[in-house]
Amino acid sequence: MSDRLANSPFAKRFGLTTPIALAPMALASGGELAAACAKAGALGLIGGGYGDPGWTQREYGIAAQALSTQPEAAAQLGCGFITWRMKEDRSALDYVLDRERPPAAIMLSFGDPSELARDIVARGVPLICQIQTMAQLPQAVDAGASVIVGQGVEAGGHGMKSAQGRSTFTFVPEIADWLAAHAPHVDLLAAGGVADGRGLAAAMTLGADGALIGSRLWATQESLAADAAIAEAVQAGGDDTARSGVFDILREKNWPAEYDFRALRNALHRKWENRLDELRADPEAAIADYKAGVAAQDYSRAHVTVGEGTGLISENASATQVIEAITYQAGNFFR
């Protein structure tokens, strides 16, 4: 284990052995994956996502149970939520905050965190705020964030549209410079494109204290992603993903206009990617096509939620193996 990794301010803040956080991917980062990441020395963030309290309660329970005999790992368990959705219904957030053992951290992304942050910070729970532009940074720090996650447009799933978003490579050092000048006590994680030890080491070289990892941990045995979807991602290269609103329309998700969604650019995506207005105006047949694809695990129609880093994923491994391999490879750069 490289000292540089274990001594990162982010790792020390949460008692981790490696400066990695599991991205709280809605419907993929369940209790089993979060627990596996915590056991491997990372921060395990359950993907509370759209805020179904039953889902969050069940998955949080699975993780707590899996870690019941390992109090150190249990202290590395947290949860992430979609900010704009929590403003509509925060019962899942309240469930997590009201547990006897408080979460290691709550992560918020996609919206102004200020109001929700007050409750989180008042309870002494560390707040992690994911941002997509420099313009969002002062607000997140003012809200009381202990950790900023800078998410580049290469990330899978939701993020800022390419036209307004940032790339990890320039976003991380620009955030790092701002934090060094204005909020040096706040840690920084890179998100978007970190899928191996080179990525973790590069992110830290650019000024991050660690990385929030999505796609690479999505494609693991403990993930709630279907094996057949993971197999598609393993085959795919980084050229094979695209950002658009296609899958949000097909999934009938009401996302704010500035965000869209990166996934594999499958046949259904290609069919609609240049006809979004038409799809929005009359989505019924396409939604039926998509739902049939999901039911049949036909990934020419169903979405496979990975980012550009999918080109660096060559197997469906265990989360433990993934975190160990990333940590080992990154550590070699800092010897």
Added chain:
Amino acid sequence: MSDRLANSPFAKRFGLTTPIALAPMALASGGELAAACAKAGALGLIGGGYGDPGWTQREYGIAAQALSTQPEAAAQLGCGFITWRMKEDRSALDYVLDRERPPAAIMLSFGDPSELARDIVARGVPLICQIQTMAQLPQAVDAGASVIVGQGVEAGGHGMKSAQGRSTFTFVPEIADWLAAHAPHVDLLAAGGVADGRGLAAAMTLGADGALIGSRLWATQESLAADAAIAEAVQAGGDDTARSGVFDILREKNWPAEYDFRALRNALHRKWENRLDELRADPEAAIADYKAGVAAQDYSRAHVTVGEGTGLISENASATQVIEAITYQAGNFFR
């Protein structure tokens, strides 16, 4: 000087003391800037761009004159061209190839390089091919490229549209893995977002042998960019750029549909960025507005060609200072 930098295969191939190449930016990378980069130990690529033979001849002459008493630095002078434009008129390329002292390298970008590459390679001139997707990589290697430049969408100026393009952070390691398996003798440079020593070190951590640097060397005293334009870039943050076809329409450039252009998102860009069809259909008034802006050095209308890395540029320094600072800072990561 860190051994890791001077011993990079790319640096050794060209006898450089630092693994940096000046991006051959059309109308910015003139003879003075290319000569300054070569003197500082980097590869100085003149921006032959659209292939005006008079411009290339003049700027190449300026560089050769500036390096006339320094044969080692003179051997680090090359030129870059826009592939699709050379297919229309290759006289500027032929001028460079026919010089008594052959160029250190010719770089081609934006189009299938195969045909032009034959002449370049047959003369023993090292070929550098810039690519924007993994799909372009086998073709570039087959064409005889000694060096691949992987350009991410965060780069300033022309590049692949965001919808099809790649980000530096994932593109570099994916190219590196492919080259290691299929063409280990070919070197790799990262382009797009490398603006300081953190970026150079991160690019090398991701698997590159060095970096092709545009914006940071555009904003130098030796650049042909106007001081007033550089002042705008120094003030700007990385959120302040955008990719689109706006400036190509205003400049009446006939670029292939897959490419567009990143620059500061100024008032004229904002006016048209969501109305490209309208602008294409009736561009006259907007072109007049743009040309008046250029004539007046009014950068609310004229384009300022920088990438997302502009947020990491805080002064208009000399190219020598820039290369020394990047090399020093990157070297510290490899001690």
